[in-house]
Amino acid sequence: MTHPCAVRRVLFAAAAFALSVTFAPLPGKAQPPAGQRRPQLPDTGGRSATYDPLKTFAPFAMPDAVNSYRSGNGAPGPAFWANQADYEMHASIDTATQTLTNDEIITYTNNSPDMLNSLWLQVEQNTYRTDSRARTFAGGSRRPGADQSSEGTVFESMELMGNGKNAKAEKATYVISDTRARIDLPAGLAHGAQIKVHIKYHYKVPGQWGGRTSVGKSKDGYEIYDIAQWYPRMCVYDDIRGWDTQPFLGNEFYTEFGNFDNYITVPASMLVAGSGVLVNEKDVLTKAQIDRLAQARTSDKTVMIRTVAEIKDPASRPKQDGTLTWHYHMDHTRDAVFSASAGFVWDGAKINLPGGKTALSLSFYPAESAGDEGWGRTTEYAKDTIENMSHDWFSYPWPVMTNVAGFSSGMEYPAMVFDGINSKNKGLFVVTAHEVGHTWFPMIVQSNERRDAWMDEGFNTFIDIYESDQFQKGIWGPKRDGEYAPGGGFPADEIAKIIADPEAPVMLSRADAIREKYRHPITYFKSAEGLYILREEIMGHEVFDRAFRKYIKDWAFKHPTPSDFFRAMASEGGEDLDYFWRGWYQNNWTMDMAAKNLKWVDAADPSKGSVVTIVQNGQLVIPTWIEVKFEDGTSTKTKLPAETWMQKATFDMAITSPKKVASVTIDPEHRVPDNDRSNNEVKQ
Template identity: 45%
Template sequence: MKLSGGLFLLFFFIFLTAKSQYDPSKIFVTDLYQYKGDNIRSASGKPSSGYWQNEADYTVKASFNVENMLLKGDVTIDYSNNSPDQLDALWLQMDQNTEKTESRGNKLQNPNSKPDSSKGFDISKIRLLKDGKWNEVPFIVDGTRMQIRLKNSVQPKEKIQLAIDYSYTLQPESGGWRSGYMDSEDGKIFEFSYWYPRMCVYDDYYGWNTLPFIGSGEMYLDYGTIDYQITVPADQVVVGAGDLINEKNILNSKTLQRLEQARNSDKTVFIRTKDELNKPVTKSVNGTVTWHFRMENTRDVAWAMSSGYVWDAAKINLPDGKTALAQSVYPVTSTKNKRAWARSTEMLKFSVENFSTKWFKYPYPVATCVAGSVGGMEFPSLAFNYWDVEPYDMFLLASHEIGHTWYPMIVGSDERRHPFMDEGFNTFIDIYAHDDFNGGEFAPKRDGEYAPGGGNPAHEIVKVIEDTKNGPTLMTPTDDQDHKYVHPLAYFKSAFGLVLLREVILGHDKFDYSFRQYTKEWAYKHPKPEDFFRSIDNSSGEDLTWFWNGWFYHNWQLDQAVTKMEYTEGKEANGATITVTNNQQMVMPILVSVEESNGKKHTFTVPVEIWKFGKDASFHVNTTSKITHIVLDAENQLPDMDRSNNEWKG
């Protein structure tokens, strides 16, 4: 049937109206969760009595040649199969291979490029210890993954050892821009991450987690103890994740004395000053020195070095009276022309103390900020931060990157599949750290066009919601998104969602208790999104499935409008009924402010369940005189897309 112009417009209008019509059944879903709980993951959101995860302990011995940039190492992996399954093959992450032309990320850009053997890992030999015997085993490298096909399966509860001899040449931007080197006035700066082969996770959700490293999605790793030794020239200052366990053997007396002073000082203490850059911190003046680090209960380690590092440190005060050490290393140029690295340790110390008090006690002996070419990259207890920053960005980096020690390094979520569980959660705790630091010196938090601000960020998230309405959702893996969506969604929308829960939906007491419980329950374990959602539901005592559904699984918008006010029985003294209409599919509690002509003001919240009954919500207000003004969300806490309909004036 051919429609006339008028009929076509009418049909189109009816179609649009029907499409945008609010439907309670879409957001208030009875059975949102896909699993019902079992002996591995409880329906309450906790690890259950049968929860298991495998363990990988690493012993790494490596040396680095500053002339040809070659790192040579051997790593022994003690792998415990705690799963109920026999493993017929082993999979390892080879993320340094992202530099190879045959990696998946490069093939997406240039699929017929020629192989380049000068980049990525060179594996010379792999041996397997099983039943008391070492045997060399064949292996297959596929981009950023390596598979070892076993003749004899690894049985449940069995432990094995792998020994791998490897090397690679450090590139200026190496390992997907997570490491590399740069020149500074007083000596090159070298940063090392993804620097040894690491076991892929075998878990109860996917079995082997073998998503290739493409560049955006980061780490998902098992926990264990990592013991590593780095042999480098004697003039280098080396910092690494974990504890330097041979400091008394390699550091000179002045360095040791200053470190001890810093461990007992709330003020920043110089371990090596700018005037001492021509003097090594080690006992040895020539040749090489082996720095020996050890870190327990960790997913990974990274390290850095330079002959031109200034080194300072201070004491971290933890909630139970224990202490840790905050330290920073940086070139002299990082303190010139308003550059703020001289305050790095002050900011690092504060951040660790703040997060420890609010959410979960810092478990490691040292926290480290490293200045270099990497613009901001996190590892357990250690962060690579850009060398050239002014004060605001210095605090943003110091706080955000070390904050990742909590999410996802302690609470070990899968960064490749669920970026909101690390970037969003970490951005959320940053918001309050910005408010708290030095009387709000750098508050509210702002790190981009979309960044949520402390306490009242709703107007900034509206653009995110508008820009992403036809894009991916928060449940979309990073590598499955156009890069333009990653920051708006993973960082800002997810962080603002937690702000909404804390400031509007649950309140501080319920939210803080619930978020701490989740963090404690899943520390050093592998939670999935539903574990988080269920954990918050159960700890708060609220059914928040409507919120998870609308905010995380969908990109629905919110638009509440005051559409009617009627006095009861037509008399001002009897109070009034106010009607609010939900013009979009997202729901939120109704935050109402009412003013009367007699000067009285009423501020109250209508529970979100009122939207279960349709798009029009009507409720009574106990007023006794003429109503002069009604405002929805007077403090701009909700992401309302159209505020022009939030007011009624009498």
């Protein structure tokens, strides 16, 4: 038997021989003398007076940490939860006093791991009170006008009820705080438990616009009620802040998902457009309207359900006197709204969705808006937008999309939007595509709009860019409007001027703190351009689309934060994007690249090619195309990756062709926001 020590000696000798072979000098490769290191390469890096690589490429600290609720890959974690709020509402409008009255039951489910000792409601009609915080808030056009004031929401009663069969109602103890109300619970609401809140209230509907709810008259004298932010609703309780109770100052919404049953009683002469599916067609429509609605569900062309000529025809309503109650139902939604008028034209068409599924596009509008230059095409616009965005990003989840022409123009809600009565042609297409596009952000992927408005307005503006290119092969593209490149030029050049403004806020600012002057330029334009740069310049279509679709799918009907988005795109996209998150979102860093010193490597030997120096003068780094034009009329393009600037501020770019170079141009197509294009070209 061989002794174990002998075996170990043999194995050690074999290992030593293997190491000597592994690290033996390569044939023909010069080696430094024994005991000396290889000579160090010359250091061509370092910072300049205006660019510090260590600052741009420093690790980026995400605003929120990873935990069991939110994973490091940007997806919801294994312990993620969200509470649910279901609503049953019995509302009516007194047209003589323009007063809305509602009998509301909220069923609230606590899915959090916490014991809740109170509930918080949003009571947004209180923004019209003369003592509301919005009155002194410098929020620009979204602040209530001096002539728009009311008592706000007037509570008639509020009761708490358990969820059992024999549960008894108990008068609620509550405190109003501006546009919020805190309800004290007599006993804690444990994980998995439900409670019902029964509220009776009324409020006077404000006039035109009115901060997203309104009443006004069409030219033919019919009132149009656009009813939104109309019911006390649950604030979000989440894993980030617990109760998120920001007051309503003008920015939009953060609400829980749930199921809605809305019963809306109005004069029988009125049509009611509502979020979701009309449950009781036979009670509120004529036989002809029911048949036309059924036809619209299977028609790719717009079907008239109620024509202009029928507005004044008594036969277009099932009865002429008294009231009718319309019942709309919608599942898995964060909100539900409605509009009512006796003067509505109504049309619809089928929406074709992935997997052979369909939905219904509907439009309601007054007679003055009718015609092919106006609202006669809005159903077509909404249909096209939903079909394209469903194919590109995530399939439309609800059975209906409704667009209403009223006085709350340019506002979006789940499965229903309000647009302008007087909008026509391209302007009407643009606003329809934008408001319908909000389906994806924030109606499906619901970020916190009151804190991070850029995550819905900017993301939606981004997907609008491609809808403008797609509709009838870009007949009204490219997208250039008040939301994106309003000057009509290169978006990169326009955004460069905005981020160079020292007063411009960064995107990671609280939404309410962004002045009206910068709301569209930063919240819409810069956010959209950031995604456009990610897709077109940094990640490429295939990689970006896969990552962005996964982000949407992962966070559908949930509440992502900026950190979730940043992690999702970097993880699935396979790129370290810290430099871009810091430069574009956390700061308003500017970009300035310069070309200089174009020359032959060896003037006596053209075969050695040419060299040009590219300089990084700005702190913002984005991968950028460099175009080389030769004197014979040919040209080449090379993209310099972000890593070019990880250690240095200057780069000597080799041009290996022996042909004489006529010029070198940085970003010839104006794809990146270079702040100074006067130094982008050098000639030999």
